Amino acid sequence: MEEALDEPLLEERRRSGSASTQASREDDGAGVKRWTIRRVVLQESAWLALGCVVLLIRMPFSIAMPYFQALVLAKLAGHERHEVWSTIKFMAGAGCIDAVLDFWCVYLFSYTKSRLIKSLRLKLFEKVLAQEIGYFDVTPSGELSSRLTTDIATLANDMTWVFRFSIEAVARILGVSLTLFHTDWRLALVTCTAVPLLAGANRLYSKFLRENAIRVQDSLAKANSVAQEVLSCFRVVYSFANEKYEYQRYQKEVSKNFHLNVKQAIIDGFYYMFVSTFLMNTAVRVLIIGYGAHLFFAGEIDFEKLSRFVFFLDMLQNWCNMLFDSFSNLIKSGGASAKVFEILNRTGAAGRGKGGAGDDRRGDDEGEPLDQRNDAAGSGQGHVAFENVHFSYPARPGDIVLKGITFEAEAGKTLAIIGRSGSGKSTLIHLIENFYQPSAGRVLLDGRDVHSFEHTRLHSIVSIVNQDTVLFGGTIYDNITYSVHNSGEPLLARELMPRVVEAAKVANIHDFISSLPEGYDTEVGERGVQLSGGQRQRIAIARAVLMNPRVLLLDEATSSLDNESEKAVKDALDRVMENKTVIVVAHRLSTIMNAHSILVMEDGAIVDCGPPSGMQDRLRSGAADMEILE
Numbered sequence: 001m002e003e004a005l006d007e008p009l010l011e012e013r014r015r016s017g018s019a020s021t022q023a024s025r026e027d028d029g030a031g032v033k034r035w036t037i038r039r040v041v042l043q044e045s046a047w048l049a050l051g052c053v054v055l056l057i058r059m060p061f062s063i064a065m066p067y068f069q070a071l072v073l074a075k076l077a078g079h080e081r082h083e084v085w086s087t088i089k090f091m092a093g094a095g096c097i098d099a100v101l102d103f104w105c106v107y108l109f110s111y112t113k114s115r116l117i118k119s120l121r122l123k124l125f126e127k128v129l130a131q132e133i134g135y136f137d138v139t140p141s142g143e144l145s146s147r148l149t150t151d152i153a154t155l156a157n158d159m160t161w162v163f164r165f166s167i168e169a170v171a172r173i174l175g176v177s178l179t180l181f182h183t184d185w186r187l188a189l190v191t192c193t194a195v196p197l198l199a200g201a202n203r204l205y206s207k208f209l210r211e212n213a214i215r216v217q218d219s220l221a222k223a224n225s226v227a228q229e230v231l232s233c234f235r236v237v238y239s240f241a242n243e244k245y246e247y248q249r250y251q252k253e254v255s256k257n258f259h260l261n262v263k264q265a266i267i268d269g270f271y272y273m274f275v276s277t278f279l280m281n282t283a284v285r286v287l288i289i290g291y292g293a294h295l296f297f298a299g300e301i302d303f304e305k306l307s308r309f310v311f312f313l314d315m316l317q318n319w320c321n322m323l324f325d326s327f328s329n330l331i332k333s334g335g336a337s338a339k340v341f342e343i344l345n346r347t348g349a350a351g352r353g354k355g356g357a358g359d360d361r362r363g364d365d366e367g368e369p370l371d372q373r374n375d376a377a378g379s380g381q382g383h384v385a386f387e388n389v390h391f392s393y394p395a396r397p398g399d400i401v402l403k404g405i406t407f408e409a410e411a412g413k414t415l416a417i418i419g420r421s422g423s424g425k426s427t428l429i430h431l432i433e434n435f436y437q438p439s440a441g442r443v444l445l446d447g448r449d450v451h452s453f454e455h456t457r458l459h460s461i462v463s464i465v466n467q468d469t470v471l472f473g474g475t476i477y478d479n480i481t482y483s484v485h486n487s488g489e490p491l492l493a494r495e496l497m498p499r500v501v502e503a504a505k506v507a508n509i510h511d512f513i514s515s516l517p518e519g520y521d522t523e524v525g526e527r528g529v530q531l532s533g534g535q536r537q538r539i540a541i542a543r544a545v546l547m548n549p550r551v552l553l554l555d556e557a558t559s560s561l562d563n564e565s566e567k568a569v570k571d572a573l574d575r576v577m578e579n580k581t582v583i584v585v586a587h588r589l590s591t592i593m594n595a596h597s598i599l600v601m602e603d604g605a606i607v608d609c610g611p612p613s614g615m616q617d618r619l620r621s622g623a624a625d626m627e628i629l630e
């Protein structure tokens with residue numbers, strides 16, 4: 001069962017699609033199974049069933065206790081010494097068996113809970129990784145990490161314990177109720193008068209809980225999101241001395257969560273005051289003892305029966321409380337599960353090419369074996385073309401960023417894109433990377449729409465080095481080899497090391513790495529903070545060199561560097577660019593004079609293109625930004 005969970009969603013969707021052609025409540029109508037609490041619980045049904053079996057075996061041993069207690073009291077009253085001791089022995093025996101079985105109940109349900117948490121976390125993370133880039137433009141990462149941690153733990157925790165206690169409580173309540181009727185049906189009927197009041201109170205309480213739980217989880221996710229943002233950009237916070245401001249921002253979100261919890265506490269208080277303490281503990285008890293005393297004095301019930309009834313009533317109340325707790329936890333976990341299932345059931349990762357995790361769309365070459373498709377897709381030289389491309393970002397659909405872009409980047413040549421800030425240069429790069437899809441027109445790589453490429457294939461042909469180089473926490477070696485993780489190449493240091501060193505030499509960073517005491521095993525810190533911008537940039541170039549892409553995208557790769565670092569990075573890039581299709585985005589014309597051709601962008605359109613010679617004069621005579629001409 002566990003292996004099945006770890007398989008890619010794609011496979012799972014294929015299986016589920018072929019297993020059932022009929023749309024059900026758990027179908028999204030296209031044969032893809034939706035995630036529901038029921039489906040999650042069913043995945044662990046074997047373990048849950050085992051737990052329930054132990055629970056049922058345990059039941060008679062724990063239910064026997066009040067019976068033995070009442071019997072001992074009655075025998076004591078009758079001075080039946082021998083019977084008293086033998087009943088106590090039975091009582092102790094039943095209690096010991098009950099205790100051993102209790103261990104297994106706790107273990108089995110806890111184990112199931114851990115399995116649920118693990119599989120839900122993996123499934124959710126896999127699903128998040130399968131989302132299109134536009135999704136991350138509008139969803140704070142802190143919110144997603146809150147879903148992955150708190151929400152999943154709450155959901156799994158509540159589900160398993162609720163499951164356990166609900167089953168146990170329902171079984172015991174039924175068993176005890178039957179015993180109560182068997183003991184004295186008149187007293188049992190009096191107990192039942194509380195049922196309509198209980199049902200009414202539960203209805204109101206559950207309505208409140210459901211609504212509040214969603215708000216509580218949302219406020220937690222927002223607080224988490226603020227904390228994550230601040231911690232990941234702490235240098236900026238520090239440099240503006242904005243610790244107090246950020247504290248207040250976090251405090252605002254945490255306070256919202258606090259107020260919701262206080263509201264919850266007040267309603268909880270009223271609920272338990274009325275249902276548990278007043279109704280069950282006081283009203284029912286007073287009625288039963290009063291009516292029981294009346295029956296006793298009338299000679300219609302004996303002492304043993306009455307005390308047995310009261311002991312069982314205690315047990316009934318305890319288990320009713322347990323059931324109420326389970327029930328309220330279940331509803332509260334609905335707040336956490338709503339968001340988790342919203343992500344798990346999110347379909348149509350529109351920006352992802354075929355074959356990416358979670359993708360279930362069919363392309364125009366579906367039916368061809370994947371290897372053949374990839375071979376066909378990978379056989380070109382790296383020719384890139386835009387055909388009348390229009391584009392708006394999903395976060396701002398009304399803002400047209402590209403307005404009918406058409407151009408070609410010849411294989412093996414360097415095309416430079418220049419233009420004012422905000423004119424749409426990086427957006428062209430994003431579309432070649434298939435981060436987003438055009439609203440109209442096509443982006444082609446070797447004559448094929450980039451969107452029809454198998455995801456890993458496209459990103460083994462096209463590589464990017466941009467201005468804000470992000471390294472991952474880990475060693476320099478880990479960061480350079482990051483580009484070959486999806487290639488299926490062996491990642492063993494022994495086999496890759498010579499190529500890593502070669503790539504670092506091409507990227508002009510080998511000497512620096514060798515000067516470090518731990519060389520390639522040096523830790524770079526979170527997001528590479530322990531290195532300079534230029535060093536990070538050259539490690540990113542080494543990463544691209546190791547991958548040996550056919551198309552290299554350079555998005556202002558040297559614009560944030562000082563002259564010395566810029567020279568080192570440029571020398572590295574010149575070596576990497578040989579025999580590759582290179583599309584380079586630049587701010588200044590002087591940095592791209594050795595390109596084969598230049599595109600000039602303005603306000604989402606191409607306003608000029610041609611070889612560098614003459615471009616400077618044309619730009620000068622036009623309305624170009626002076627900064628570009630530097």
Ligand SMILES: Nc1ncnc2c1ncn2[C@@H]1O[C@H](COP(=O)(O)OP(=O)(O)OP(=O)(O)O)[C@@H](O)[C@H]1O
Binds near residue numbers: 137393419
């Ligand atoms: N993820 C996004 N969501 C919404 N709008 C975006 C997004 N990224 C960029 N934009 C908008 O798209 C337009 C073009 O941005 P783009 O980054 O392509 O410009 P650019 O020419 O590369 O600018 P610069 O030289 O300053 O980097 C801008 O108006 C920008 O605000």
